[in-house]
Each structure stands twice: as C-alpha cells, then as structure tokens.
Amino acid sequence: MDKFIIHGGKKLKGTVQVSGAKNASLALMPAALLNSGRNKLYNTPELNDVYTMLKLLSQMGVKFSFSNHILELNTTEINSFEAPYEHVKKMRASIYVLGPLVARYGYAKVSMPGGCAWGPRPVNLHLMAMEKLGAEITFEQGYIIASANKLKGNYINFDIPSVGATGNTLMAAVLAKGNTIINNAACEPEITNLCNFLIKMGAKIEGVGTSIIEVEGVDELHPADIETIPDRIEAGTLLIAGAITRSNIKVIGGITNHLHSILSKLEDSGCKLFYNKESIEINSENIEIKPIDVTTAVFPGFPTDMQAQWMAYMSLAVGTSNVTDTIYKDRFNHVPELVRLGVDIVMNENTARIVGVEKLKGAKVMSTDLRASASLVLAGLAAEGVTEVLRVYHIDRGYQRIEEKLKELGADIERVEGSEY
Ligand code: EPZ
Numbered sequence: 001m002d003k004f005i006i007h008g009g010k011k012l013k014g015t016v017q018v019s020g021a022k023n024a025s026l027a028l029m030p031a032a033l034l035n036s037g038r039n040k041l042y043n044t045p046e047l048n049d050v051y052t053m054l055k056l057l058s059q060m061g062v063k064f065s066f067s068n069h070i071l072e073l074n075t076t077e078i079n080s081f082e083a084p085y086e087h088v089k090k091m092r093a094s095i096y097v098l099g100p101l102v103a104r105y106g107y108a109k110v111s112m113p114g115g116c117a118w119g120p121r122p123v124n125l126h127l128m129a130m131e132k133l134g135a136e137i138t139f140e141q142g143y144i145i146a147s148a149n150k151l152k153g154n155y156i157n158f159d160i161p162s163v164g165a166t167g168n169t170l171m172a173a174v175l176a177k178g179n180t181i182i183n184n185a186a187c188e189p190e191i192t193n194l195c196n197f198l199i200k201m202g203a204k205i206e207g208v209g210t211s212i213i214e215v216e217g218v219d220e221l222h223p224a225d226i227e228t229i230p231d232r233i234e235a236g237t238l239l240i241a242g243a244i245t246r247s248n249i250k251v252i253g254g255i256t257n258h259l260h261s262i263l264s265k266l267e268d269s270g271c272k273l274f275y276n277k278e279s280i281e282i283n284s285e286n287i288e289i290k291p292i293d294v295t296t297a298v299f300p301g302f303p304t305d306m307q308a309q310w311m312a313y314m315s316l317a318v319g320t321s322n323v324t325d326t327i328y329k330d331r332f333n334h335v336p337e338l339v340r341l342g343v344d345i346v347m348n349e350n351t352a353r354i355v356g357v358e359k360l361k362g363a364k365v366m367s368t369d370l371r372a373s374a375s376l377v378l379a380g381l382a383a384e385g386v387t388e389v390l391r392v393y394h395i396d397r398g399y400q401r402i403e404e405k406l407k408e409l410g411a412d413i414e415r416v417e418g419s420e421y
Contacts, residue, residue, distance in 0.1 A: 002396075003419040004389040004403055006380035008362055008414035012247035014409050016255040018235045019400045020045040020069065020228035024190040025168045026093040028052045028197050028226055032062070032073040033100035035201055036172060037223030044071040044228050048397045049091055056087040056094055075223070078105070085111040085142060091397075092121050095164060098146060099126075099171035102135050109147045112139075125165035129156050133172050133180065153178030153217050161186045161211060161298050167194055173201040173215040180215040187211055188299040189258045193229045200224035200399040230278075233305045234399055237283050237374050239263075240309045241273050241406060244382045245315065248283040249409055256280060261302040265310070268292045269317065289313070291321035291356060298327070306336045308375035315343035316382060317356035324351040334372035337365040341379045341387065362387040367394040374399065381411055390419065 020043040029051070032039040044050060044066065054064055054071075060081065063074040081101045088094040088111035101108035113121055127137050127144065133156075135148040153176045156169055166186040171194075173180035185191070187209060195208040201224045204216035236253035242249040244268055256263070256275050263280070267273055270287040273280060291314060296304040304327035314321040315338065325331050329350035339345060340363045344355040362385030369371030373395040380387030391393075392415070395402060403413045 001390070001417060001418050002392050002415055004377060004380070004392050005414045005416055006362070006377065006389065008360070008380055008383040008385060008387055010245065010381070010412050011218050012245050012249050012406070012409040012411060015250040015252055015254055016238055016405050016409055018230040018238070021190055021231035022049055022398045023163070023188075023233075024193040024228050025050050026053055027096055027190060027194045027227060029057060029071070029073065030096040030100050031171055031194060031197055032075050032223075033057070033060070033078060034104050034175060035221040035223045036076050037074070039073045039075065039223045040225040041071040041073065042069065042225065042227045043230070044051050044069050044189070045231065045400045046052055046271055047400055048095065048393065052087060052091045053093065056097065058082055059084070060097070068141060081105050081107050081109060083110040084110075088113050089332055093164070095123055095126060096167060096171070098130065098144065099168035102130060102146045102148055103151055103172045103175040106148050106150070108143045108144070110146070114142060125158055125160065125162045126168045129165055129169040130172060132156050132396045133169075134397065134405070138165070148225050151176035153180040153215070155181050155183070157183040158185065163188050163191060166191050170198060170213070170215065171195060173217060174221065175219075176217040178217055180217070182213040182215070183211070185211050185213045186298065189229055189232065189255070197224060197226040200226060208421070210260065226259050229258075230254045233303060235259055235280070236262040236303070236306045237309050237378070237399070238405065239266060240313050241381060241409070241411070242282045243269070243284045244313045244378050246284050246286065248281070248285055250279060250281045252279040252281065254278060261300055262306060265292050265294060265302065270311070283354070289317040291317040291319035291354075291355070293322045295324040296327050304328055304331060305371050307331060308371045309378055311345070311352055312338060312343070312353060312375040314354045314381040315357060316377065317354070320353060320355045322351050322353050326350065333368035334375045337372065337376055338379055339366070340365050341376070341383050343379065359384055361385055364388045364390065366390045370394050370398045374402075377402065377406075377413075381406070381413070
C-alpha cells in the first residue's frame, strides 16, 4: 500500500487545476444504463472510484474507452443486472445502478452496501422510493432484489434530502409510466449535473436544482454526451492547502458558485480571496488564522465532505473553534490521527472542539477514509518536520494524483509505492 512522505512548512505558490467531480461521475456513469448506445462523459476524473464503477458496469456488459478524461460508455449489450458484493463493499455508490436497472430492465440484484469507514450507511430511502414507483423489493443473502414490470410515477417525499436516494429515484422515474414528484430532493450540484444528462437523453424533468423535482416519464431514452462538473470538494481541499500553509495560490477550473459556503468561512478566518466565475485566488500570507465554527449542512451549506479538512485548518487558529457534522454524526475517524500531529481536539457527540496550537509536529499517521486522509495531508503540509500518511489508497479514491498537484504548488510531498502498511 502506498504512503506519502511530506516535509512540512513549505510555502505554496502558483496555480492548480480542479478535476472533474467524483460524486458527479459516480451518478453519470450508471445513468448511461438507461439507454442503448454510445455516451460520452467529458471531464471524467481518473480516480479509483471511477475505475471501480467501470469494473462494475463492464461486468454488466458495458463497453468503454477512457482517455484524456473522455469516458465513452457503450450500453448496447447489457447482459447482467447484478452489482456483486465485492464491488459494493468497496464503494457504496454502486447502489446507483439500482434505479436505472429496474427502470430499463425491470430487475436488479444489488448487494446491500454494508457500513463504511465511519459507520452504517442506510439505503432505506432508496428502497422506499423504488417501492413507491412500483418495484417489488426482497432480500436474499445480503442482496437487494428489485423487480417490476413497468415502474409507475408517484409522489415521493424524503425525510432527509439524500443525494444518493435522489439520484436513484431520478434514474428510475425518467422511464416510469406517468409523473413523479420528488419532494425534499437533494439540491447538490452533482444532482443537477445528473438531471442535465438525463434531459439530454430525452428525459422530461422540471425543478432541476431545487428541492421539488417533477419528472414526466418517457418510453425510451437515447444516448447523450455530458460535461462532468468540476469537483467542488477537491477545489475546497486545495484552497485549504493554500490557507493552512499561509500561501498565495490560485485554484482554477472550479465553479465558484458551488463554493460560497467554503469561501465565506475562509474569508471569516482571515484569508483574502479574489475570485471570478471559475478561478479563485487565496492569500493567507502572514494572517493570524481566526477560529471559525462550522456546522455541516446539505448544499448550499458547508459540506460534510469538507469537515475533516476544515478541522485540520482550525488546528492552527488563534483560539477555539467548533466543528459539528449534522449529516454523519460519526464521521470523526480522522480525529485521533490529527491528535498525533499535535492537534488539540475534544469530541462531544458530533461536535469537535478544537483549541488552536502554535504549530503541528510531523508524525506517522494512518488514513481511515477519503476525506480523513485529505485532512492528514493538509495538516502534514503545515506541520514541522516529516509526516508519513499511510494507506493513501483512501485518498486515491477521490483525488486525482493529489501529490502531483501539491508538488506543482511547491509542496515537498513524495509517494512511496508499496510500503509495508
Ligand atoms: C453522497 O453520499 C456523497 N457520495 C458523499 O460523499 C457525501 O458525503 C454525501 O452525499 C452527503 O453529501 C456520493 O455522491 C458518491 P446521502 P450519499 O444519502 O448519497 C442518510 C465523499 O467523501 N441516509 O445524502 O450516500 C445518511 O445516513 C462521499 O465523496 C439515510 O438515512 O449520502 C446520511 O446521514 C462520502 N437513508 C444522510 O442521509 C438513506 O437511504 C445523507 O446521506 C440514504 C441516506
């Protein structure tokens, strides 16, 4: 398993480009199952999770080519409707094949996702929606079996605006007979990207980007092309790399409108920001980092996927700050590892209380999940001395060669392949 070796304390400078959004690609790729033909997904990031989804789709008969971030998915010969445990256990987003398979083929056998690094990840909202659309759901040896002759439009209300359940429901409703209203739908930009792809395939969807989405089912969808939106979480992570090292860097290729909750918190902490629609310059040279509380929320609130990274940044603030995760109350596996770097954190239920320290000290730390490993890299960039971040396969799931991007900005970070851990 690879590790990163970081010699901290280096100032960063220059410009870095944001890649395509992992959480958009993981919805756009299975959506291609809804039609039969060649679909081109532009700006697809080269990430382990994308390759995992490709393995799963290939097993179903999808043919693909992937170069220069253009992913072509040929869905003319789908011959399997199963998502086996070995894929789903690696990536919960595999559940996204449920909606399109049931909608187009009337059958899907998808492994229950099990837990993830930080606890249970239920799919009850996905299953409730499928049943509301007329699918029969049974369970067999850890698998969800969904079957339906023809899905029928219905009124679906989510108690929680689940991103995944909204995506799955959209991909089922577009081929259902009649209309579907999704109330309390997720408004994340990745869902908007998915809606736009479905509309280009011929789907009829109103209320894109809002929490009330209406779908008028159609009989058939045709292949289409789509541009994957840039990754707002990678953009936010790179901005914090600039902030935590007191640097002046520019992050380009993002969509600023997807980042306001992060930008405003960075400004509150003392960073100077200059931005236009797709480039953001952050200058935190010689600032005294102010302690700024964060409570995660659904879009456009502060993303849970940025919680760990914010915690690393606040570890160097002058004062005490609180970081509360309301989306995942147990997403704190990074805390003990950050403490090893000298971060002063006390947990109280789903709130971390961080008392800023003068400096962090390099140490060996273990990645436990994707965003946790990002927070350890950020802390390592600022820490004095050497930080070894182990098991970076976690970070490779959601960041495209992040060490190359940080190196281009002047960070002293090396990937050591195949280390013992
Ligand atoms: C998506 O996961 C993202 N993953 C996650 O990003 C992100 O953290 C999350 O949305 C929240 O923004 C992808 O898009 C592939 P949810 P998802 O359903 O869809 C509860 C990353 O780091 N819930 O919006 O699984 C759930 O437990 C990953 O890139 C139910 O109770 O998230 C959570 O508390 C991590 N029942 C809340 O809803 C359900 O059926 C939000 O989950 C579904 C969800």
